[in-house]
Amino acid sequence: MSCSQCFSGSVQQGTPKGNVVKLHGLDVYVSEPEEGKPVKGIIIIIPDAFGWEFPNNRFLADHYAEKGSYKVYLPEFMNGNAAPHWVPGMLSSLFEGGGLWTWLAKPYQVAWLIYGMIPFVARNTFGKSWPIVKDFFTAVRENEGAHLPIGAAGFCWGGKHTLNLAQGYESNGKPLIDAGFTAHPSNLEIPAEIEKIKKPVSFAIGDKDIQVRPPHIEQIRQIVEAKPEGERGEVKTYYGAGHGFAVRADHILKEAKQQADEAEDQAIDWFNRHFQGLSY
Template sequence: MSCPDCFAGHINPGTPTGRVTSLHGLDVYVAEPSAPASEVRGIVVIIPDAFGWEFVNNRILADHYAQRGKFRVYLPDFMKGTAAPVWGLDAIRAVMKTGSLLDWITKPYHIATVLYGLVPFIVKNRPGRSYPIVEAFFTALRNSEGAATPVGAAGFCWGGKHTVLLAHGASTVIEGVETPLINAGFTGHPSLLAIPGDIEKLKIPVSFALGELDNNLKAKAIGVVQRAMEGKEGEVKVYVGAGHGFCVRADTAVEDSNRQAAEAEEQAVAFFQKWFAHI
């Protein structure tokens, strides 16, 4: 999670179209499809990357899922106000610049700036502390509007670990019947995974979108994930040339990067539609 790639990327130029409310004890961004309520296919909860629920890219992604999949999409503040600051994107660019003497002279300052923004997020949102918050939200959701509706989790980077943990079979009891908290999961460029242990424990279908050049999940680890997924309900798609964060923070000015981000959206929507149809 301390890899510079976790703090790299670009801010999307769009404007979110959803609304903000309070739901199951958390502030939540809600994106609704432009379709009658009877046509909504299920609920998708986005567990975001380090930049959290207010980051414009994450909200626009929620809007896309809602419209393309006819899902009701929730993007909760699982970090409770402790997300990594968006200005970290500019700071990491400054760290990586090496074109002039000034770039090298100012590099220590920019490194310190990145650490100032990233370290508090890591400490306050380590899985042992954050996963209970995530699980509590999904439990409340499943026991209310999700009781008779398919529920999916879409996790990115930091959120990918939580999606996989939910897919280990987290459940609640509804009218005397043990019911899984999610029916399907999707994760793009997940971080913090225990490989292969976290994959071997999967009991719920999960779709993985992995970047070939992701420094958090290198090629060797991707191969281990692929082998661990053999015989399980789910899929692994590797995006050639893509790095960490490509699903959410792709550079929209770079044609191939933008295309791969769009393809990952399609992968997630199709996977949820497939498994929601079984409910």
């Protein structure tokens, strides 16, 4: 079940550098390395509740392309039912203090938040979205990724999909993904979904995350680090960070931005290590 932290945070300003295309039946934001740089692999981002049009998610795709020399796909997996982008600002306002008029406005804000969040929760259950995600990864593996490594990077809502993709699904004898990364995943079945992982996955989780609490973090760590070579994962704990820090951190706060940057580097380093020398 989603929590308030799944919808809170900061919206970044600026203009993403990628392009929007139609690919395998879905609208997709695509970011690529600078001209002249070879593509080392494909990263497919499975986003948080705010979906493929959310500026933060597009900036993240740009950073993966620039820093890692990857072609990055950010698809529309939610069929137009992402959480509205005004929700984080309203949540921040709701939890602020203030005088009498601020408190009188709160019922109005709560009603709008329910209006904004409930459709996402109802229309993007795992049972509805998983076939869309799996079919897209299958199509990319059979086409654009036929000879390239493929990674999945899942955030919040997208984390559960990443872990399921890492369970060893294949197409024509090739894995749908070669490695996965997830930051602050939500709605996990622990330990069941972790035990089923067959591809290496890197986790980035804050110790203040109310979706995956410290005892669960340690349980995940013990499971993925005990897996055999080729399946073994890693867990990095970000102290003081809450749910959503890798995508929606308030970059006005120096430490929050630093942790978001570190999570970016963690993902890129993980894919670099697991894609090195890999081809089909």
